Amino acid sequence: MSCARADALSARSTLGRSRRGMDARGRASVRARAGARSRANALVTTSEYKVAVLGAAGGIGQSLSLLLKMNPLISDLRLYDLANTPGVAADLSHTNTGCKVTGFMGADQLEDALKGCDLVVIPAGVPRKPGMTRDDLFAINAGIVRDLCQACTKACPNALINIISNPVNSTVPIATEVFKKAGCYDARKIFGVTTLDIVRSNTFVAEAKGLDINDVDVPVIGGHAGITILPLLSQTYPKCEFTSDEIEKLTVRIQNAGTEVVEAKAGAGSATLSMAYAAARMAEACLRGLSGEPDVYECTYVASNVTELPFFATKVRLGPNGAEEVLPIGDISAYEADWLAKLKVELTGSIEKGMAFVNN
Numbered sequence: 001m002s003c004a005r006a007d008a009l010s011a012r013s014t015l016g017r018s019r020r021g022m023d024a025r026g027r028a029s030v031r032a033r034a035g036a037r038s039r040a041n042a043l044v045t046t047s048e049y050k051v052a053v054l055g056a057a058g059g060i061g062q063s064l065s066l067l068l069k070m071n072p073l074i075s076d077l078r079l080y081d082l083a084n085t086p087g088v089a090a091d092l093s094h095t096n097t098g099c100k101v102t103g104f105m106g107a108d109q110l111e112d113a114l115k116g117c118d119l120v121v122i123p124a125g126v127p128r129k130p131g132m133t134r135d136d137l138f139a140i141n142a143g144i145v146r147d148l149c150q151a152c153t154k155a156c157p158n159a160l161i162n163i164i165s166n167p168v169n170s171t172v173p174i175a176t177e178v179f180k181k182a183g184c185y186d187a188r189k190i191f192g193v194t195t196l197d198i199v200r201s202n203t204f205v206a207e208a209k210g211l212d213i214n215d216v217d218v219p220v221i222g223g224h225a226g227i228t229i230l231p232l233l234s235q236t237y238p239k240c241e242f243t244s245d246e247i248e249k250l251t252v253r254i255q256n257a258g259t260e261v262v263e264a265k266a267g268a269g270s271a272t273l274s275m276a277y278a279a280a281r282m283a284e285a286c287l288r289g290l291s292g293e294p295d296v297y298e299c300t301y302v303a304s305n306v307t308e309l310p311f312f313a314t315k316v317r318l319g320p321n322g323a324e325e326v327l328p329i330g331d332i333s334a335y336e337a338d339w340l341a342k343l344k345v346e347l348t349g350s351i352e353k354g355m356a357f358v359n360n
């Protein structure tokens with residue numbers, strides 16, 4: 001099987017599972033199948049994962065918590081925020097799924113929320129308003145991510161960390177430096193969530209080319225801000241021919257898709273629903289990897305040797321230790337190579353800014 005084909009199958013199975021998990025009837029049948037599978041397949045060792053959402057009362061946090069509450073891989077869901085988590089947790093706890101949900105509120109309860117967690121998802125922080133860049137959020141969100149990661153180093157140093165808070169290009173280096181300082185850094189465990197870029201690329205390409213959305217897989221590399229988002233249309237599965245005009249329009253739309261939502265929301269924030277969907281897909285991929293399921297791949301922003309930059313998003317194979325393998329960029333077109341050279345300059349500055357925030 002070709003690599004592209006294997007990757008497309010992996011992406012499709014993730015989407016399929018997520019979709020079934022959202023339906024109460026579907027969930028029951030997935031659980032029955034999961035039970036049969038775990039008896040038959042020694043690789044599936046547990047579906048008892050403990051997951052914390054930090055920023056759980058926010059726009060992303062609430063929808064994401066609902067999706068995670070419906071995921072049969074999760075038995076214990078902890079919702080942490082500075083306010084309103086008792087209400088969100090009470091509300092979610094009435095849904096008849098097997099996962100226990102508990103609310104934690106305020107810094108005093110943060111470490112309790114994190115204790116024993118296998119996966120921590122962080123959407124805490126302020127979103128953009130029209131006219132702002134993601135980097136404009138650094139002044140507030142850098143400190144939030146630093147403090148939350150410091151608590152993780154104490155309460156769940158071995159957990160996988162999924163960082164959603166922007167600017168992801170800098171918040172992942174911040175998290176890394178915090179874990180290094182605490183003496184518990186494992187490069188395989190810290191992820192910048194760029195899944196929304198893949199979700200968008202798949203959607204826009206399927207629409208443009210009249211393809212079945214369930215079949216499409218477009219890798220997106222680089223980072224998660226403006227021109228650092230680089231969709232590799234030349235690696236689209238199934239193989240597609242694009243005119244140069246289509247390539248230009250799709251690339252620029254994918255790079256600006258976050259801004260498209262920010263402008264449409266006109267001051268009421270940025271993407272929350274599509275982001276919750278994307279984060280639920282990424283969380284599920286991490287848990288499937290932890291469970292020993294083979295061939296779980298997602299594009300994500302991680303510590304990387306694929307380029308000369310210390311962090312970079314490419315396709316990653318997820319496994320029992322987190323990022324087991326960071327895949328290379330592969331063959332790209334001259335158009336993509338041109339963007340790659342440009343994005344490296346911006347990404348380098350964002351990485352250095354994040355590292356300096358913790359170390360200076």
Ligand SMILES: NC(=O)c1ccc[n+]([C@@H]2O[C@H](COP(=O)([O-])OP(=O)(O)OC[C@H]3O[C@@H](n4cnc5c(N)ncnc54)[C@H](O)[C@@H]3O)[C@@H](O)[C@H]2O)c1
Nearest residue numbers: 055057058059060081123124125126127164165166196275
């Ligand atoms: N990675 C991506 O693709 C992506 C996509 C969309 C949004 N985002 C980012 O996600 C973040 C959240 O967006 P949102 O729309 O949910 O914002 P929001 O304002 O609706 O929610 C943020 C939540 O974080 C909470 N929070 C703030 N400081 C906190 C702290 N110290 N501890 C715990 N919780 C804290 C707030 O109380 C709030 O409930 C933003 O930074 C946004 O830019 C990233």
Ligand SMILES: O=C(O)C[C@H](O)C(=O)O
Nearest residue numbers: 128166257258259270271
């Ligand atoms: O655009 C934003 O500010 C939020 C997020 O990064 C997105 O891509 O939607």
